[in-house]
Amino acid sequence: MIKSVKAEIVENKPIAPEFFRMTLKAETLASEGLPGQFVMVKVSPNLEPFLRRPISLHQINREEATVSLLYQVVGKGTRLMSETQKGKVIELLGPLGKGFTWSDSDRVVALVGGGCGTAPLVALAHSLLEDKKEVHVLLGAQTKEKLVCEEDFISMGAKVKVATDDGSYGHHGFVTDLLKNLIHDVALDMVYSCGPLPMTKEVVKLTQEASIPCQISLEERMGCGIGACIGCVCKVRTKDGAFTYKKVCKDGPVFKGEEVMFDD
């Protein structure tokens, strides 16, 4: 059930260069939110900027009735978020969209995260580990200092590997190199992916080659965030080989790897 909520900021602080974590007191989001779902955040009390910003649920803490958002400051909306003080009340809409799914038969899974795409994987890993899956986490970052959440995954009990573009930490290269190796080494039942588009495409390619099902979380510019404006579509294959447009906000943001059609 989507709700328009006002939530107090319990904490909002930098965790790496450009990256902030904001924790909010928000009962319905904490009790109803699922990994892979997101919220639309009103980043300013006035008309500028005009639209809300979609941000994934990063941590869902039912006991404390809080959720956290992990966001990268890339423009004025996220900058305004980063400047909002603890104690302030902000408006959110959520939980939105369809999150990641898993079944009892999935036993060994891999989570592939790039940049701020790592955010929703933390909530996902948490749930998967609660369900006693074997969770491999592959993280990509530009450079060591922009790597986020490694500790979170490790302390939960996930098996973490890291790649950095500049080689400052872990594997020197792409996170998808790690996935290639992992597919080779371990029999995976499912791969979950969230990150920049080139990474997502490569994950889809690798998993398809290996015939492993995969779920990808997509991003698109959003108007409403709830499925009303049809602003945020992605191309999805239809049976007849053609395509249709599905709403990232409502039919996604998580899609099956094989259904999405990427333009090149």
Add this chain to the structure above:
Amino acid sequence: MIKSVKAEIVENKPIAPEFFRMTLKAETLASEGLPGQFVMVKVSPNLEPFLRRPISLHQINREEATVSLLYQVVGKGTRLMSETQKGKVIELLGPLGKGFTWSDSDRVVALVGGGCGTAPLVALAHSLLEDKKEVHVLLGAQTKEKLVCEEDFISMGAKVKVATDDGSYGHHGFVTDLLKNLIHDVALDMVYSCGPLPMTKEVVKLTQEASIPCQISLEERMGCGIGACIGCVCKVRTKDGAFTYKKVCKDGPVFKGEEVMFDD
């Protein structure tokens, strides 16, 4: 010399319901600003609201290199000003316009202020008293609690009388009633006025009847505040009995009472 200045807020606090006083560290404004001049205040770091707000210099403290603004919260611009924290740096343009003037021969003067029009009269009274004038101050307010600056005038050594619309303090009625009496009782060399338009018109009428020169400070909606857009005009009589438009921001905001033409 007009300057674009960034000034730190030294203090910003409520002094009466709806009224705030903001003190700014601003060397050039403090050293060059004159009573009756104003500044254009950028009330928000982004585009909303778009225009700056004209606010009069309320106190000019050369020694401490500060100026104060006294403003009433009437809309979103002034609300944003009131929410800006001490320590923040805001952008201002000033000092702007032509202020109040006086000559050696003016010995006994009256200052008539209504509502937030009282603001610039504090700086004016200060200068006039330094110049050893006998200063009568007549203040009008809706109600006792919205009366501002009475103490400031008294402690400077001005003779203060008050009128409130609801009779909760001082004379029950208009501040212009007090002016009528003062004109009757004291030989005034000059009357200075700043307040709502109906008050200003009445001050002009009373002083003209008594042949006392008068200076009035006008308000108009402003674009640039410096004379470039010709957005802020008022009607001024020309010799041939017709009128021309003068700029409130540059030719004013202080005008001679007799030169301004009011539409009814």
Add this chain to the structure above:
Amino acid sequence: MTNLAVEVAGIKLKNPVLTASGTFGFGREFAELYDLNLLGGVMVKGTTLNPRLGNPPPRIAETPAGMLNSVGLQNPGVDYVIREEIPWLRQFDVAVIVNVSGHSFDEYAEIAARLDGVPGVDGLEINISCPNVKGGGMAFGTDPKMAAEVIKRVRSRTQLPVIAKLSPNVTDITEIARAVEAEGADAVSLINTVLGMAIDIKTRRPVLANIVGGLSGPAIKPIALRMVWQVAQTVNIPIIGMGGITTAEDAVEFLLAGATAVAIGAGNFCNPMTAPEVIKGLKNWLSQEKIDDVRELIGGLKT
């Protein structure tokens, strides 16, 4: 008791606040957020004869105090709307106005005919102003002769109230308004979006895949208000005003300018509770101003 009810083109609205076409889907999503019975009316997504895919993404760009969209009329087609959406909307006590978009005179007429007599449809809003479809849409709304012809054809195929939705992308909107009035439009709604563009300087590409899109939101409110006022001076049929409304005060401005009702478009995005908040705010404002009938405001601008 303050009266909020108004009537537009024979359609009774319990209050003058509707939701604008294309910003509210068919109401299902917002029904999760608040009771649709609160609304004066719902103007559903632009509906074409056959299903349409719309334009490629990105379809949304944010602009100062507004947004661009180039959705391009993605919709499931009129038959689906009649079968699946209208029956669902009927459960609410709210006026349902179907936004009709076409590529040809015949298409407009055919859609109107199919919707005629469908239970739960209270009126048709004829979208002759969509800037987001090539070779059609807006072209109908920028030429008075073509606009008149669309309304004439639609008029002859339906008993339903016909509301012509006007484009702001014209030299003289009153000319178009007069033309559609002459052909029997029962009301006009305005404005549709203003054609605009945004560029991503990093990629040196337009932000929208469609290059241009329709500007909406508070940025266009002054344009919309001016056009509502101009049209109100010109025609005798009622006006549904829209363009940048986000508050009750905005709605009052449109009513004073001459609108009988107003619609909330992009305002539904910046705050999904905008429509009910505008209705509540309007009620409060009226009672605070001691006005006991909202209709007193309509065209009440003193000039």
Add this chain to the structure above:
Amino acid sequence: MTNLAVEVAGIKLKNPVLTASGTFGFGREFAELYDLNLLGGVMVKGTTLNPRLGNPPPRIAETPAGMLNSVGLQNPGVDYVIREEIPWLRQFDVAVIVNVSGHSFDEYAEIAARLDGVPGVDGLEINISCPNVKGGGMAFGTDPKMAAEVIKRVRSRTQLPVIAKLSPNVTDITEIARAVEAEGADAVSLINTVLGMAIDIKTRRPVLANIVGGLSGPAIKPIALRMVWQVAQTVNIPIIGMGGITTAEDAVEFLLAGATAVAIGAGNFCNPMTAPEVIKGLKNWLSQEKIDDVRELIGGLKT
């Protein structure tokens, strides 16, 4: 060294940033704030044959991310401008473009003739788009025949570069652009303000005494960009782009859309240092992007 210099209609600009007519007076006020030599050019206030009083106040209204003005061409007349303002502006090494406004074909032609050969005048911007004067102004710019006629008459009376300033309040701006190009306009500038309105609900009156006014500022940037892009696809003469520019990034968007130079209008009000900051920002952005000539950007949009 990054090259910032461009040429528009034969006028050499040391950088592509000008100040827009009506927002900068004749430069005197801003000269107190910064060195006018920094600018590429100054487009002075709309100048008529005789002095004009303009419209009654209030003339300014704030709107979301923008403003309305209804100044209505208050100016001291062309002879005063030639005698008092141009000689003062000549002290700066900056292109001076005089904005010419008229009520009749003859008035436009006569002003152009008087300015012809005046030392210090580098070009004429023919304002056929002022929305704030009745029975004239915008009417010339919304009809291609009248627009062409104004340019033709002006062209025959001056050797100076002629820049036609186009109105956005038209169905098809490319039609007007083609018409003025055909009559010998050396460049076009666009956009002038968009006709708009604001209402004070407390008094139930329009905020502006003139009822309607011209909308400018960031709110109209998407409209301006779209029009610059459309016109750039249509004509072969250079474009001076304007409408809502407040940052170097905005300026780059206009250049990519096809403008050879840009002008800052209402942006001068929200921050009086906008023009020099845009110039500095542009320089920094170019060197950061390793572009050594600003002209590489012009029309560089990839579609």
